[in-house]
Amino acid sequence: MSVLQTIWLIVRKDLTIETRSGEIAFTTLFFAISCILAFAFALVREGKPPEDGGAGVLWIAIMFSGNLALGRTFERERQSETLRALLLAPTSRPAIYLGKLLGLMALLTAAELLLVPLVAYFFQAPMFRHPVWLTVIVVTGTLGFASVGTLFAAMLVRARSRDMLLPVLLYPLTFPVIMAGVRGTTALLQPEVDYALLRFWVQLLISFDAVFITLALWTFEPLMTDEQR
């Protein structure tokens, strides 16, 4: 079976399960929306949001809800040890990683389709003035966060304290991605967009993605082969 076929099988399987259970989508969405509402109530005074606050709130919501989605995605694979069944198949293990990553990206992208308009509304942020640039920033930032998260969530799937360990490992490592995402989005929301600065943050995000995904593909096979009980 080709790598692409394996990736497609895994993505389709994950989305089919999610369509039926709605478990990850609903918990992630409710969490992210609550997060934005809490910030809106705390920071918006007399209808006036803090300057550039929208970018920070958007990325905090993406980061926290992404962590929640990561945990739930791999909890599902742990419940009946189906991750072991995936690892037992004669498929490329990096393809398993990519399948899980793309499934997660699909879920987070769906959540972001709701989060971005909410942030735009509550924080009066002109998110849709440059939709292509916004898409590039949000997708590359989410990919960087999810690529590291997928690797760690798979590694920790059998650890007893995985719920505590995942954010402890994930947040420090993905901090540069979140920082670049916030700064890139802030640059995009300025009345006069500084395209040189914007391009710098986007290039940084793409570089992070390339490094993180390469490292994850390289390490997934050995890390998952010699699993500990």
Added chain:
Amino acid sequence: MLDFHEVAAENVSRDFGRRRALSRVSFQIQRGRILGLLGPNGAGKSTMLSVLATLMRPSSGRIRYGDLQHDSHRSQVRARIGVLGHDLFLYGELTARENLAFFGGLYSIHDRYGAATDALARAGLSDRADDPVSSLSRGMRQRVALERALIQNPRLVLLDEPFTGLDDVSAGALVARLEQLRAAGAMVVLATHDLDIADGLLDEAIFLRDGRVAQAIARPEGLRSIYRHVIGREAQ
């Protein structure tokens, strides 16, 4: 497709930190044979199965699949191994047919939905094929899980406590299926505590205790008394 006629464990040891789960375990199994791994909890049976399944590397020693070593041609070796673990390796939200078709796809089966339909017929579950696995009884799920493990027609079949939670009828059906596999030339390695069911089914029995082979017996009869004798003697 790669094939092999025997599998041999040669002085296999496996450590978890300072704890030694397997210590210089050796045995071999040929086509058309059922080998039982017997022993108390913590004896190393599940670890041995994980090593045979290529999920774990031995700390020392080696596994041979015919002429192939455990660390070469992993993907091709895995294509010929079927595993039924403690847990069933099934997605509860998917139907029985979707589960089998998904795993059939991972094993590059050309007509994976056709293979899934045939497998469900063998399991006697054609009428429940489109029900979510979570809605099936434990015995039915076990039958689906066994067919999942066998969907790629494996040469080596590894079963970890497959009789747990099964009623007499389901256990009898599983024994019949294992006998079919033996007749078809598969190698079956069965880790179980259920000595009454295993009695008369096994061609060879390996008794493990504290990760070591306490005794190996060909054509074992009266497993319960042998078990008491071997494991009890070791404990003294």
